[in-house]
Amino acid sequence: MDVAVIGLGRMGSALVRRLSKLGHNVYTWNRTRERAEGLPGTYVEDLSKVRANFISIFVADDDAVMDVLRGGLLEADLKGAAVALMGTYTPRLVVSAAEVLRSRGADVLALPVVGGPSSVEGGTAIYLAGGDKAVAERHMEFLKSLGEVIYVGDLRQTAALKLAFNALGLGTVALLGEALSLASAYGVDPETFGRLLGMTAFKELAQHYLPRILAPMPPSFTARLAAKDLRYASLAAAEGGVPPLITDAAKNLYEAATALGKGEENYPRAGATFMKRTP
Numbered sequence: 353m354d355v356a357v358i359g360l361g362r363m364g365s366a367l368v369r370r371l372s373k374l375g376h377n378v379y380t381w382n383r384t385r386e387r388a389e390g391l392p393g394t395y396v397e398d399l400s401k402v403r404a405n406f407i408s409i410f411v412a413d414d415d416a417v418m419d420v421l422r423g424g425l426l427e428a429d430l431k432g433a434a435v436a437l438m439g440t441y442t443p444r445l446v447v448s449a450a451e452v453l454r455s456r457g458a459d460v461l462a463l464p465v466v467g468g469p470s471s472v473e474g475g476t477a478i479y480l481a482g483g484d485k486a487v488a489e490r491h492m493e494f495l496k497s498l499g500e501v502i503y504v505g506d507l508r509q510t511a512a513l514k515l516a517f518n519a520l521g522l523g524t525v526a527l528l529g530e531a532l533s534l535a536s537a538y539g540v541d542p543e544t545f546g547r548l549l550g551m552t553a554f555k556e557l558a559q560h561y562l563p564r565i566l567a568p569m570p571p572s573f574t575a576r577l578a579a580k581d582l583r584y585a586s587l588a589a590a591e592g593g594v595p596p597l598i599t600d601a602a603k604n605l606y607e608a609a610t611a612l613g614k615g616e617e618n619y620p621r622a623g624a625t626f627m628k629r630t631p
């Protein structure tokens with residue numbers, strides 16, 4: 353199948369590698385062309401020339417999606433193509449992008465991803481599919497070749513579920529960092545903190561995230577994107593009539609870490625070291 357990937361950041365690049373392993377004809381585009389170097393696939397210079405059965409938009413945020421649409425994609429021949437919005441975007445953006453894409457003849461799916469670049473490349477990521485059920489079913493075999501798939505419902509519900517999940521995950525990791533800082537401020541060894549968590553329901557959380565808090569690692573998900581997701585989750589919660597109290601606290605943390613120059617760092621450590629007391 354002809355598949356296009358627009359946005360070759362950590363996630364888009366991982367998807368290109370996965371698609372290429374699966375034997376698809378992959379077409380790629382990125383705002384900064386150099387990011388395509390070393391990746392499989394055929395680079396398309398001009399967005400308006402993109403032609404594929406399935407087009408994945410995997411850019412950073414709502415503004416980036418609008419830039420891609422206005423920057424040429426809406427001039428492409430989209431008749432009969434499915435366009436999947438794969439990044440983490442607001443329900444509002446997903447609905448309005450879908451409206452203009454449909455007016456150009458495309459089918460549209462919300463397809464946000466739970467999992468990082470390595471799970472996308474390895475085929476173990478979870479894809480939340482949303483939009484017209486018949487469209488999702490038409491592409492189900494292809495989607496299942498990418499990883500686990502959950503059909504959620506309409507576009508708004510799907511975007512909202514992804515934001516709810518990320519509010520939970522990012523907020524939990526923010527609090528883990530703060531709790532570690534509290535213990536460290538009184539001289540408690542991080543190992544003792546980890547041992548305690550390992551004897552409780554927090555065992556998996558500690559195993560997965562404490563190493564990412566305690567040592568710098570190459571970023572797979574940055575503090576800047578964590579702040580963006582929490583900003584979007586906060587907006588969506590408020591629009592749904594839910595006061596985003598804890599979401600806002602976590603949002604403030606990652607926004608402050610980003611403002612202090614930690615935006616490109618891995619988010620668990622960027623958030624925790626912003627609090628200064630983390631070893």
Ligand SMILES: NC(=O)c1ccc[n+]([C@@H]2O[C@H](COP(=O)([O-])OP(=O)(O)OC[C@H]3O[C@@H](n4cnc5c(N)ncnc54)[C@H](OP(=O)(O)O)[C@@H]3O)[C@@H](O)[C@H]2O)c1
Pocket residue numbers: 359360361362363364382383384387410411412413415416417419420438439440441465466467468469572573574577581
């Ligand atoms: N990383 C993860 O673990 C993860 C997991 C689930 C979901 N997500 C979501 O997936 C999306 C991509 O994440 P990522 O980690 O791949 O981000 P990333 O590595 O920071 O890459 C961001 C991508 O967006 C592009 N972009 C940014 N602004 C743009 C604009 N105005 N116009 C066109 N392109 C623009 C960048 O192009 P340039 O190269 O030109 O800057 C780059 O291709 C985000 O919505 C993120 O929240 C990420």
